[in-house]
Every structure is written in structure tokens, then in C-alpha cells.
Amino acid sequence: xxxxxxxxxxxxxxxxxxxxxxxxxxxxxxxxxxxxxxxxxxxxxxxxxxxxxxxxxxxxxxxxxxxxxxxxxxxxxxxxxxxxxxxxxxxxxxxxxxxxxxxxxxxxxxxxxxxxxxxxxxxxxxxxxxxxxxxxxxxxxxxxxxxxxxxxxxxxxxxxxxxxxxxxxxxxxxxxxxxxxxxxxxxxxxxxxxxxxxxxxxxxxxxxxxxxxxxxxxxxxxxxxxxxxx
Amino acid sequence: xxxxxxxxxxxxxxxxxxxxxxxxxxxxxxxxxxxxxxxxxxxxxxxxxxxxxxxxxxxxxxxxxxxxxxxxxxxxxxxxxxxxxxxxxxxxxxxxxxxxxxxxxxxxxxxxxxxxxxxxxxxxxxxxxxxxxxxxxxxxxxxxxxxxxxxxxxxxxxxxxxxxxxxxxxxxxxxxxxxxxxxxxxxxxxxxxxxxxxxxxxxxxxxxxxxxxxxxxxxxxxxxxxxxxx
DNA sequence: GCAAAAGTGTTAACTTTACACCCATGT
DNA sequence: ACATGGGTGTAAAGTTAACACTTTTGC
Numbered sequence: 001x002x003x004x005x006x007x008x009x010x011x012x013x014x015x016x017x018x019x020x021x022x023x024x025x026x027x028x029x030x031x032x033x034x035x036x037x038x039x040x041x042x043x044x045x046x047x048x049x050x051x052x053x054x055x056x057x058x059x060x061x062x063x064x065x066x067x068x069x070x071x072x073x074x075x076x077x078x079x080x081x082x083x084x085x086x087x088x089x090x091x092x093x094x095x096x097x098x099x100x101x102x103x104x105x106x107x108x109x110x111x112x113x114x115x116x117x118x119x120x121x122x123x124x125x126x127x128x129x130x131x132x133x134x135x136x137x138x139x140x141x142x143x144x145x146x147x148x149x150x151x152x153x154x155x156x157x158x159x160x161x162x163x164x165x166x167x168x169x170x171x172x173x174x175x176x177x178x179x180x181x182x183x184x185x186x187x188x189x190x191x192x193x194x195x196x197x198x199x200x201x202x203x204x205x206x207x208x209x210x211x212x213x214x215x216x217x218x219x220x221x222x223x224x225x226x227x228x229x230x
Numbered sequence: 231x232x233x234x235x236x237x238x239x240x241x242x243x244x245x246x247x248x249x250x251x252x253x254x255x256x257x258x259x260x261x262x263x264x265x266x267x268x269x270x271x272x273x274x275x276x277x278x279x280x281x282x283x284x285x286x287x288x289x290x291x292x293x294x295x296x297x298x299x300x301x302x303x304x305x306x307x308x309x310x311x312x313x314x315x316x317x318x319x320x321x322x323x324x325x326x327x328x329x330x331x332x333x334x335x336x337x338x339x340x341x342x343x344x345x346x347x348x349x350x351x352x353x354x355x356x357x358x359x360x361x362x363x364x365x366x367x368x369x370x371x372x373x374x375x376x377x378x379x380x381x382x383x384x385x386x387x388x389x390x391x392x393x394x395x396x397x398x399x400x401x402x403x404x405x406x407x408x409x410x411x412x413x414x415x416x417x418x419x420x421x422x423x424x425x426x427x428x429x430x431x432x433x434x435x436x437x438x439x440x441x442x443x444x445x446x447x448x449x450x451x452x453x454x455x456x457x458x459x460x
Numbered sequence: 461g462c463a464a465a466a467g468t469g470t471t472a473a474c475t476t477t478a479c480a481c482c483c484a485t486g487t
Numbered sequence: 488a489c490a491t492g493g494g495t496g497t498a499a500a501g502t503t504a505a506c507a508c509t510t511t512t513g514c
Contacts, residue, residue, distance in 0.1 A: 206511035
């Protein structure tokens with residue numbers, strides 16, 4: 001980066017808390033570090049911001065490199081800058097969190113380049129490098145808060161999904177059970193789900209209707225002041 | 231700062247959006263720049279993060295230097311890092327927003343050290359240096375969102391205040407009118423205001439009762455899952 | 461025919477909104 | 488005595504929460 005004037009300097013990194021969801025619950029993508037410091041420890045995917053790159057661009061690039069996923073929900077979370085958070089020197093990290101559709105199998109493929117990568121259930125994470133545990137905790141809190149008033153849950157589901165899948169996702173993220181009838185009533189009342197003519201298949205019980213989230217309609221309503229809530 | 235390894239370097243600054251409130255409405259503290267770039271333009275108070283200082287410490291130091299205020303509400307907002315946002319080189323800024331009690335006159339005194347400083351009504355800000363307009367806009371949106379579910383409005387009022395003052399503050403921040411009876415009912419129902427035995431004075435109408443916010447009680451309730459809301 | 465999850469309405473409790481007049485004080 | 492803002496209650500509308508049985512499918 002250009003640093004043509006005398007002021008203290010630091011390195012700037014981005015770290016991404018990448019959430020995915022499958023039948024087993026919420027997971028986060030971790031990378032096993034191949035080099036010191038914290039060699040062999042698990043860490044959040046991330047890396048240094050390059051000279052001519054914005055922070056968002058850096059986060060998106062890291063995400064693409066680590067997961068192969070290109071169109072994911074990505075949002076800046078918080079910036080961590082304790083002087084001693086990295087033993088190599090002063091490193092300020094801008095943390096992001098991302099939501100990816102684990103159902104897009106592309107996501108997992110690219111993660112096995114050289115380093116080990118794994119989707120870990122958020123309930124039993126290993127010890128993490130640097131202050132990454134703290135970063136993860138912030139991200140989870142943010143996700144739990146945001147899911148209640150922004151329709152970001154859909155970013156974790158396949159393009160079409162059943163109402164029960166959607167409800168289970170909310171129950172997982174919010175860590176509480178929801179009433180089936182009330183949940184359906186409320187979510188359908190928003191009229192933001194498009195009922196497809198397709199049904200679940202290969203299930204050994206009554207097949208559920210598949211729905212799609214109506215992004216266009218949401219954008220339109222949102223700009224008119226509509227507020228998605230729970 | 232220590233930078234003992236080969237990676238791109240940047241300078242890191244903190245910039246603070248300092249809100250205050252008086253009879254005229256919401257104001258923000260601006261500083262007139264004495265040096266290039268943007269010499270003579272108005273800017274948010276801020277400065278470089280020092281070698282052994284965390285981001286929060288840097289923000290608090292800047293705030294103290296610019297306003298003299300020490301115990302203010304301070305929260306990290308967002309980090310801005312477009313490669314060209316500062317013509318001097320790569321400068322990543324971690325933005326904070328702060329709420330100060332303008333009624334504590336100490337606040338204004340210290341602002342007149344060498345540079346011009348002014349509390350400007352948020353409705354008619356001058357053109358700002360760098361990307362500070364964008365930073366201000368983010369801060370205002372955050373304040374408007376947060377004031378609805380966290381009792382931060384009290385940080386802008388004197389220690390004791392009337393219910394009408396509180397209501398006016400909310401009306402100013404949220405940019406809409408509120409019903410007097412409903413507002414009082416709701417805020418008193420939370421039982422977070424302590425009714426003092428003191429009344430307003432020197433007013434040419436019936437004197438209003440003064441209240442204090444019960445910070446202790448709020449902390450206690452909050453940790454039990456209580457949610458302050460509007 | 462049984463196990464498993466899908467789908468469907470009603471009622472009571474609670475919350476929110478709308479609304480108007482008398483009271484205390486200073487000039 | 489008047490102007491100014493302080494202080495107070497109720498009812499209707501809307502929202503949330505609690506709750507149980509029938510349907511469809513695969514095995």
C-alpha cells in the first residue's frame with residue numbers, strides 16, 4: 001500500500017465468519033493454519049488487504065479463494081485492533097460475516113486446495129487462533145439479532161425450500177422453538193414467499209410444498225418502509 | 231507501530247461522530263481543518279491510532295482532546311477503507327459515534343484549543359472533508375436504529391430531565407411526533423425512571439417533574455433478558 | 461397399518477393507537 | 488386573565504400466543 005507520510009503503520013487484514021446451514025444445524029467454515037503463528041490451529045478464513053483493494057473487495061476475494069462461492073451475503077461486522085492481538089506486529093483486522101448456501105455443493109469443493117478446511121458445528125468449535133473466538137462470538141450475536149428483522153435467513157437455504165426447513169433454520173439460529181401454525185401464518189402474511197408448483201421428493205412422509213423468497217418484492221416493499229420482522 | 235513483517239501497510243485513524251442535543255435539536259461536533267488536505271474544510275474529529283493503543287483507546291483519547299469530555303457513550307460504528315479515500319496514502323479509518331451531554335458545559339470549553347470547533351445542527355451541515363459525509367450518514371442511521379431498542383437517549387440529556395424533554399429528544403432523533411400520553415405511559419411502565427423530588431424552575435408555565443434514568447436497574451434487568459424498546 | 465412430518469383456525473391475552481380536558485405557573 | 492406547557496384515562500383496533508387434529512406419503 002502507498003504510505004507516503006510519517007504516521008504509525010499497521011497491516012490490515014480481513015477475517016470472515018462464514019456461516020452455512022445443513023440438516024445438522026449451523027456451521028462455520030474454519031481453516032487449519034499451515035504457518036506460524038498458531039501453526040496447526042484452526043482459524044477464520046482471511047488475509048491481508050492488498051494495496052488497491054477496498055475492504056469489501058478483500059473480504060469477497062478471500063471468500064472466493066476459500067469457498068469458491070461468489071454470490072454470498074457479506075456484511076462488515078466489527079474491527080478488532082488490540083495492539084497485541086497478532087504476535088507478528090500491529091495487525092488491525094476488519095471482520096466480516098457471510099452467509100452461504102451449503103446446498104450449493106460448489107462451496108465445499110474449492111475449500112480443499114492445500115490447507116485443511118472444515119465446516120464445524122457452531123456448538124463445538126475447537127480452540128481458535130488469535131482473537132478469532134471473540135470475532136466468531138460477535139458474528140453469531142449479530143446474526144441472531146439481524147435474522148429477526150431482516151430476511152437474511154434465506155441466504156442460508158437452497159433457492160427453494162419448505163416452510164419447515166425455514167422454521168428449523170430460525171429455531172436453530174435463535175436457539176428456541178417456534179409454534180408451527182403461528183410461524184406459517186406470520187411468514188405467509190408478509191406475502192414474500194412465492195409458492196412454487198414443486199414438492200419435496202424422496203421423503204417417507206407427506207411431501208411439503210416448496211417456496212421461493214421473492215427478493216424483488218422485498219426490495220420494493222423495503223424501499224417503501226416495510227419492515228421484515230421475525 | 232511495530233510492523234516487523236512484509237505485508238502491505240496502511241495508516242489507521244479513528245474518526246468520531248459526536249452527537250449532542252440542546253433546545254435547538256441534534257448537533258454534531260465538527261472541526262475546521264488547519265492543514266492540507268482539505269485545509270479550511272470541516273471534518274469529523276479524529277486522528278491516527280498510536281503504536282500501543284487499541285482502537286477504542288484512540289477514539290476515547292481523540293474525544294477527550296477535542297471535547298474535554300471523559301465519560302461519554304462511545305461505540306464503534308464502521309470501518310471505511312476505500313483505497314483513495316485519503317489523498318495522502320492508504321488510510322483506513324475506524325469510525326465511532328459518541329453521545330455527549332451538551333448540558334455539561336465542560337464539553338464546549340475545551341473544543342476551542344487552536345482549531346475552530348463547532349456544534350452544527352445535523353440538518354444543515356457544511357461540505358465535509360474526505361468521506362466524512364458518508365461516515366456521518368452511517369452514524370445518524372445507527373443512532374436512529376439504536377435509540378429504539380437501547381436506552382441511549384439518556385446519554386444526550388442532563389442527569390435529570392423532564393418527560394417532555396425526553397419525548398422531544400426522541401421526536402428529534404426519530405424525526406416523527408409521538409403521542410404524549412402513550413409515550414409517558416410506556417416509558418413509566420418500564421419503571422426505569424426515578425422520580426426525583428425536584429421540579430423544573432424559571433419556566434412560565436406549570437413546572438414539570440424531574441426524573442433520572444436508573445442505570446443500575448437497567449443493567450440488572452438487561453442481564454435478565456429485558457429489552458428496552460422505544 | 462403405522463410412522464413421520466405436512467397442513468390447517470379459533471380464541472383469549474396483551475399491546476398499541478387514538479383522542480381532550482383540567483392544572484399550575486409566569487407575565 | 489391569558490398563554491404555555493404539564494399532567495392524566497379509556498376504549499377500540501390490532502397483534503401475539505396458545506393450542507390439537509386430519510392428511511399424505513413411504514415403508
